[in-house]
Amino acid sequence: MKLLLKKECRLVLSPVQLLFLLLSGLLMIPNYPYFITFFYTGLGIFLMMQAARENRDAAFMSVLPVSKRDMVRARLALAALVELMQLASCVPFVLLRTYAVHMQNAVGMEANAAFLGVGAGMLGLFNRVFFPLHYKNGYDLGKPFLAATAVTALYMIAAEALTHIPGIWFSTVCESYAPAQQLHQLPLLAAGLAVFALLTLRAAQVSARRFASVDL
Amino acid sequence: MTILSVEHLCKRYPGFALEDVSFSMEQGTVMGFIGRNGAGKTTTIKSILRLVRPDSGRITVCGMDAETHEREIRARIGYVSGSAAYYPRRRLRALTAVTASFYPAWDSVRCAQLMQRFGLDEDKRVSELSEGMKVKYQLALAMSHGAELLILDEPTSGLDPVSRDELLQMFVQLCDKEGVSIFFSTHITTDLDACADRITWLRDGRVAASGPLDAFRAEYVLARGPEAQLTDALRAKLIGATVRAGQAEGLLHAADAPLAAGLALQPADLTAIMVHLEREAEP
Structure with missing residues (x-):
């Protein structure tokens, strides 16, 4: 798997994907729906998959000593790596918002620890919808991307709506950027990362099983 | 020793079916796999490589079941497809490095020799190669990791007569001197007259003949x-x-x-x- 991941980084990962990490800087916009950052992550993964398909990556892989299931697992691992890098690149901006640039976001959730947790769940959900749909035939990308974007949009709307229901933990504790309150948000961050891991692993399982029965 | 055995292979598509395809080849021999376009040659090869999942039948390569030893088998074979061209904007050097990393027995000296012999410049991009050169590049990769069985799907289709002859001579050498087995699919049957020991002929998804070439011709x-x-x-x-x-x-x-x-x-x-x-x- 290490070799495969190395191959994915050398041939499949594009500089554009890495440039998209800079979009974590959107968290510095005073009033903005910050979850949009993760939509760009999904778009980057879609473009990456498209480039791999046009470069006939599957034909290249067919000469290497790897199974079809391994090919899928490696691709999911690359996507997860990119997504974790996106989350990690958000952290400096969350810290800036917490300790240096205090701004209350008027249009959406605050850039804080809770946001990162909910964002991790959103990326896991993207993986769970996008990859199994794509690996049904290993070719279609448009419909899986639209489906994944639609599902994650609903998830984002639900998360944003929760912040507007007065009196609940999600709107009181999770809407604060105060360091003390963010400590109370850490369980949500941990839960988000766990959901991300579980959904991505499940996406890899289902995708690998489906792709193994696809005729290339 | 039987290096490749296909038993009762069946694969059905709408409008086409491989039916009860069976043949085998011995180590250190060249088997020509012939048939018209659409006879099922590529589907058979993809089934051997597990790129296509057969409906039924059993395939063993190097004594291992293809269904359960996909990875191990691929490590011991080389696959060259005449039509494959991947990563057109990448330089050969980068693709060679990635390929080499997957094979512990990779012979970089031999790879360099083959690249030189085939006139391949590692700094060129895949898109800059002619169809014939792409096949030669794939062959150079396949032959640099000590493959015991080379599976070649129409490798000579895009080659000029001189390059074709050069490759055929090389196949004979690989077979005779190094004991490499070659499973060679083609519709250019004159190529096989020059190098094949046995042939398997596929017609409409069924084996029409399989046996020694000389006996078949006789x-x-x-x-x-x-x-x-x-x-x-x-x-x-x-x-x-x-x-x-x-x-x-x-x-x-x-x-x-x-x-x-x-x-x-x-x-x-x-x-x-x-x-x-x-x-x-x-x-």
Whole structure:
């Protein structure tokens, strides 16, 4: 798997994907729906998959000593790596918002620890919808991307709506950027990362099983 | 030792089916895999590589079951497809480095020698190579990791005659000197006359013949002569016969040769056998 991941980084990962990490800087916009950052992550993964398909990556892989299931697992691992890098690149901006640039976001959730947790769940959900749909035939990308974007949009709307229901933990504790309150948000961050891991692993399982029965 | 064995392979698609395909080849031999376009050659090869999942049947490569040892088998074989071109904007150097990393037994000296011999420049991009050079590049990669079995799917289709001859000679050398086995799919049957030990002929998804090439060729003779010399008995025995400008030509089973009095008989090569038998089978 290490070799495969190395191959994915050398041939499949594009500089554009890495440039998209800079979009974590959107968290510095005073009033903005910050979850949009993760939509760009999904778009980057879609473009990456498209480039791999046009470069006939599957034909290249067919000469290497790897199974079809391994090919899928490696691709999911690359996507997860990119997504974790996106989350990690958000952290400096969350810290800036917490300790240096205090701004209350008027249009959406605050850039804080809770946001990162909910964002991790959103990326896991993207993986769970996008990859199994794509690996049904290993070719279609448009419909899986639209489906994944639609599902994650609903998830984002639900998360944003929760912040507007007065009196609940999600709107009181999770809407604060105060360091003390963010400590109370850490369980949500941990839960988000766990959901991300579980959904991505499940996406890899289902995708690998489906792709193994696809005729290339 | 049997290096490749295909038993009762079946794969059905709408409008086409591989039916009960069985054949085997021994280590250190060249097997020609022939048939018309669409006969099922590539589907069979992809089934061997597990790129296509067969409906039924059993395939063993290097003594291992293809269904359960996909990764191990791929480590011991080399696959070259005449039509494959991947990562067109990448330089050969980058693709070679990635490929090499997957094989512990990678021979970088041999790879460099082959690249030089084939006239391949590592700084070129894949898109800058001609079709023939792409095949040569794939061959260089396949031969640099000590593959025991080379599976070649139409490798000579895009090559000029000189390059084709060069490759065929190399196949014979690999086979004779290094004990490499070569499974060679092609519709250019003259290539096989030069290098194959055995052939397997696929027709409409079924094995029409499988065995030693010499024995297969010895089964037939090519008869040519004036149409007026054709008796009714001879006409009934001629396979895929044609008549042009009063001259008849057709294939005969060697056993029927005595019927062809007055016609010139000559040994039939693989192309003549395949063309006449296919013509005869046409509705």
